[in-house]
Amino acid sequence: MALPKITAHTELSALSAIEHDALVAVYTDLDSLSSLQSSWASAIEPYRSIDKDFGQTVALVPSGAVGGNRLVLSPTGSLNDDTDDVRKIGEAAKAGIARAIEAGAKRPALVLAQAPPSPAEAPLDADYSRWIEVALLGALEASYVTLVVREFRESSRKGELENLDSIDLVVPGVIAQDCLKHVITRVRAIEAGRRLAKDVGYGDPERMTPYKCAEYIEQTVKGVKGIEYEEIKDLEVLKNEYPLLYHSSRASLAEKKTWPCIVKLAYKSPDPTKVKEHLYLVGKGVTYDTGGISLKIGAAMRGMSRDKLGACGLAGFVLATGLVEEPSVDITCILAFERNSIGPNALLPDEVVVSRAGVRVLIGDTDAEGRLVMTDAVCECREKILAARAAGDYTPSAIYTAATLTGHVIRAYGWYGAAVANGPARKEKWDHRLLVAGLAYGDPFENSVMRRDDHQFIASKTDREDVYQSNCNPSTQTDRGHQYPAAFIIKASGLDKHSLSAGKDAISFIHVDIAGSAEDGVEPGLGLMGITGSPVATFAGAFWTA
Known part of the structure; x- marks a missing residue:
């Protein structure tokens, strides 16, 4: 690289x-x-x-x-x-x-x-x-x-x-010459991050299994100042602490090479006195998406080795931040890797799975796995923010998810990413920062507004579950198909208790759907599209001050 x-x-x-x-x-x-x-x-x-x-x-x-x-x-x-x-x-x-x-x-x-x-x-x-x-x-x-x-x-x-x-x-x-040299330093870091995202992203399903994604990221960040690496592979730990990820990946457990794992990257500022905010990042790393039992048919499975690009992009951003030794942020990043396979032990529609937050989730579509693999990690970030506040640390913080989540976002905006924010995040303009930075770095994002319809769509109508994971139609055939998944993540992770009405207990949450921006939209014959490395540059523009 x-x-x-x-x-x-x-x-x-x-x-x-x-x-x-x-x-x-x-x-x-x-x-x-x-x-x-x-x-x-x-x-x-x-x-x-x-x-x-x-x-x-x-x-x-x-x-x-x-x-x-x-x-x-x-x-x-x-x-x-x-x-x-x-x-x-x-x-x-x-x-x-x-x-x-x-x-x-x-x-x-x-x-x-x-x-x-x-x-x-x-x-x-x-x-x-x-x-x-x-x-x-x-x-x-x-x-x-x-x-x-x-x-x-x-x-x-x-x-x-x-x-x-x-x-x-x-x-x-x-x-000036010194300013130009500073520009080059930033660019080298951003490009190193984009190349990490692309290296892992371009890997086919066998070259980049969950474990191999983790291994390559570990090798790349090793020795970078301020970055600590941790991984979780123990299936019992995953089952207890990340139950939605675990159950989504059940069909992949037949082969150890396709077992799921969690990768954690922590970046600490070299100068704690200059930290202005703490970013909590959660990335979807589905190394191949068959749709599971809700099988993708026809040509819909083509290109699904790219369903890990959210995790790839966030790993790249953490690497880039470490390389520039950015003083203004601390980062907690959790990447959830799995292969969404099909088999006799696969997750089934109609199952009710209890999330880390204790929320009963009725499964409607196993092809809507992305929101499942990220939700428990979002809950963990919520717990970390509350623990920090309980210890007296009120550093401004926000949770971002990044995922190639829906085809709907492409239908709505073409080859652009979209940010969907909750009330506290919109109030503090965490989502707007992505829009501004994206324009400056040539990776434009759209801001989608979450509406009451999104929460109503996933709200349970019986006493047998607390939230609906999805309907059984493709997002492209569903009204507000890229907005309502954010409402699901909020409810299933327990973030619904931290909306604007929670006052000082409010937590900012922004879901970033990069299904459009992660690839360049150019089909080279029968080959797969090019990978852009989004949102590495946009996040750098939004959160770096150096």
């Missing part, structure tokens, strides 16, 4: 042609780019003279004035129209670096030739405050080689393990 060496330059004159073997120029206006360097204009002019559209798409032209004789032009297009945002800069950097790699470059220079519009000139929903970071993250995304490919190349001795050796980042005239 090695990242390319990144060197910062604030002037073009500091860049030596010997040091790079391609130059990628990201720009908005080709005329302005040509005026930046006369030798570039000379290389570009022959093409412009015969093609009026030249420079509107990625192009590679020969130029003896740059290293490797490769000048890659990568335009952003407009940045000040109604729906323009910082993603266009990241996409241009990614496309330009990808073209350089295709041409054989190993040491490209990335020149961000033009600054985006100022806040006064930017579109309403555009935030260009992190544009340099977004551009560099786009470049690093183009250079990423998945774990499964690296392992294949290493075992077969075919191909290099990494696409790039280095990147020279040039941002002329808009940022």
Whole structure:
């Protein structure tokens, strides 16, 4: 998972042609780019003279004035129209670096030739405050080689393990050298987190079983300052302390390699006096989802090795936070890994299972396992917050769940994530922070509002259970299909006792459905979509101050 060496330059004159073997120029206006360097204009002019559209798409032209004789032009297009945002800069950097790699470059220079519009000139929903970071993250995304490919190349001795050796980042005239170095430090941490999320996420169901997910995360965070790792594999402990996870995974117990486990990551600030908040994070890590007895049919099971991306993303965020040694937060992170299998001992609809919080859950659909595997961990976080308060620690805190939970969120918003918050979280704008950070880092989130309908939908109508887990229809065929699961988690974890009416005992809770944002939405033929690493960058933007 090695990242390319990144060197910062604030002037073009500091860049030596010997040091790079391609130059990628990201720009908005080709005329302005040509005026930046006369030798570039000379290389570009022959093409412009015969093609009026030249420079509107990625192009590679020969130029003896740059290293490797490769000048890659990568335009952003407009940045000040109604729906323009910082993603266009990241996409241009990614496309330009990808073209350089295709041409054989190993040491490209990335020149961000033009600054985006100022806040006064930017579109309403555009935030260009992190544009340099977004551009560099786009470049690093183009250079990423998945774990499964690296392992294949290493075992077969075919191909290099990494696409790039280095990147020279040039941002002329808009940022001081020390500030640019700080940007690179943040980006390296975020990208390391995204690569952890992708490495585990891309793993097929056998490469990344629950235990192997845990093993890879442990290996990756080992030695990172401030991060402590713990795992729970004992089935009796899981049955007693995480009963909904245990019963959801019953069919997987026939093979030890698919047994469930809990991974706990704890991050402690290097300076306790600077801690402003404590984040409690719970991630869904379903390494393969057959639907269980409520079997996914037709093509619905395709891609279900990606049902662990919520846990992957949160693990990546904790890693990134440790790498930057962020002083303002402490983090308690619980990742619930299982394979939702089908078999004679599978969980069945009509069963009533008692949660960690003592809430009787009527199972309606075993394919709605994500809310089950996370709920007891949410209850544990609730217990930890109450214990801290009882001990006199009133550090502001919130519980976040992250999961590829529903197809409904994709039907509602397309390839975007959504945050669904309870009353205390909305009051303190914990959900709004994700929206703001997502815009700045090119990973936009939508804020969905929880309504009374969501609580009414899962409320028991008999004395035989306390809450309904789900109906028996797909979320895409259910009204408010990505909102009401948050109401279930609240009720089954005991968080319903900590709403706004609880006053000082209120606890903020935000459910983040990343079924849309965790993948890029691009189907490569019959292959699976690309993994984005969401929500690592958004969480960094929302919760880091350094």
